[in-house]
Amino acid sequence: MHRVLTRMMAAGCTVAAAGAVAQTSPAQTPAAPARAAQAPAVQTAADLDQRYPKGSITSSALATTALADAAAARQANDAQFKSESVRCTRVFLKTECQNNARHAHTLGETQLHRVELEAHDLQRKLAAEHREQQRRSEQAQEQKEEAERPEKERQAKAASQKRSDKVKDQAHQAVQQEAQGPANREKYEQRNAQHDREEAKRVSDQQKNSPENARRYQDKQDRAKAYATSRAHEREVNQKAREERERKRKAEMGEQAGSQEIPAQATGDPPPQK
Numbered sequence: 344m345h346r347v348l349t350r351m352m353a354a355g356c357t358v359a360a361a362g363a364v365a366q367t368s369p370a371q372t373p374a375a376p377a378r379a380a381q382a383p384a385v386q387t388a389a390d391l392d393q394r395y396p397k398g399s400i401t402s403s404a405l406a407t408t409a410l411a412d413a414a415a416a417r418q419a420n421d422a423q424f425k426s427e428s429v430r431c432t433r434v435f436l437k438t439e440c441q442n443n444a445r446h447a448h449t450l451g452e453t454q455l456h457r458v459e460l461e462a463h464d465l466q467r468k469l470a471a472e473h474r475e476q477q478r479r480s481e482q483a484q485e486q487k488e489e490a491e492r493p494e495k496e497r498q499a500k501a502a503s504q505k506r507s508d509k510v511k512d513q514a515h516q517a518v519q520q521e522a523q524g525p526a527n528r529e530k531y532e533q534r535n536a537q538h539d540r541e542e543a544k545r546v547s548d549q550q551k552n553s554p555e556n557a558r559r560y561q562d563k564q565d566r567a568k569a570y571a572t573s574r575a576h577e578r579e580v581n582q583k584a585r586e587e588r589e590r591k592r593k594a595e596m597g598e599q600a601g602s603q604e605i606p607a608q609a610t611g612d613p614p615p616q617k
Contacts, residue, residue, distance in 0.1 A: 387423075388451030391416045395458045403469050406462040413459045420455065424448035532574070539567055 386394075395409050427444035434440050547560055 386412060386416050386419065388416050388420050388454040391458055392454040395461070397457070397461065400458075400461050400465050403466065406465045409458055409462045413455050413462070416451075417455050420448060420451040423451075532578070535574075536571070539571070543567055 391409075391412055394412070400406050400409055424444055424447070427447070428441060431437050431440035431444060543564065
C-alpha cells in the first residue's frame with residue numbers, strides 16, 4: 344500500500360511539473376506546428392523490427408538498406424537512452440526510472456541486432472554463392488581449355504611440319520636447278536645451232552641462183568661461221584673458268600682438312616683414319 348501511494352505521489356509530481364512547464368513555456372507560433380510536421384519522423388527500433396520482420400530480407404539491396412536503417416535507429420535508441428537517463432535524475436523514483444530506461448534501450452538493441460544479423464547473413468550467403476559461381480565458371484573454362492589442348496597441339500605440330508616440308512622442297516628444287524644448269528645451257532645452244540642451220544638452208548634455197556644473192560649468202564655463211572667460232576670460244580672459256588673454280592674449291596677443302604689435322608698432330612694424337 345505504501346508503494347502504491349508513493350507511485351501516485353510521483354505521478355502527481357510529474358503531472359504538476361509538466362503543467363508548470365506548459366504554463367511557463369512561451370506560446371508556439373502558428374509556424375511551429377508546420378515545421379514539426381515537415382521534420383522527418385525518427386525510426387525507432389520497434390519500427391525497424393516491424394518494417395523488417397524475420398525472413399523479409401531477401402536481396403542484397405534490401406540488406407544494404409536494412410543495415411543503413413539499423414544504424415540510424417541505433418543512434419536514435421542511444422540518444423533516447425541518454426535523454427531518459429538525464430530525466431530520471433529529476434524524478435522521485437530515480438532507480439525505477441533508470442531501470443525502465445535501461446530495459447527499453449536493451450530491448451531496442453535486441454531488435455536492431457536481429458535485423459543486422461539477418462542482413463549480414465544474407466550478404467555472406469550471396470557472397471558465397473557468387474564465389475561458388477565464379478569457381479564453377481573458372482573450372483568450366485579450364486576443362487574446356489584442357490579438352491582443346493590436344494587439337495591445338497596437333498595443329499601446331501602440323502603447321503611446323505608443313506613449314507619444314509616447304510623448306511626441304513625449296514632446297515631440293517634449288518639442287519635440281521643447279522644440277523640441270525649445264526644440261527639446259529647445252530640444249531639452248533643446240534636449239535640455236537639448229538636454228539642457224541635451218542636459216543642458212545632457207546637463205547641458200549632462195550638465193551643460190553643469183554650472183555648477188557650468192558655473195559650475200561656467202562657473207563651470211565661467213566658471219567655464221569664467225570658466230571659459231573665465237574660461241575665455241577666462249578664455251579671453251581666458260582668451261583675453263585668452271586674447271587678453275589672447281590680446282591680452287593677442292594684446294595680450299597684440302598687446306599681446311601689439313602688445318603684440322605695439324606692440332607691433332609701437335610697434341611700427339613694419331614690423325615683420324617680416312
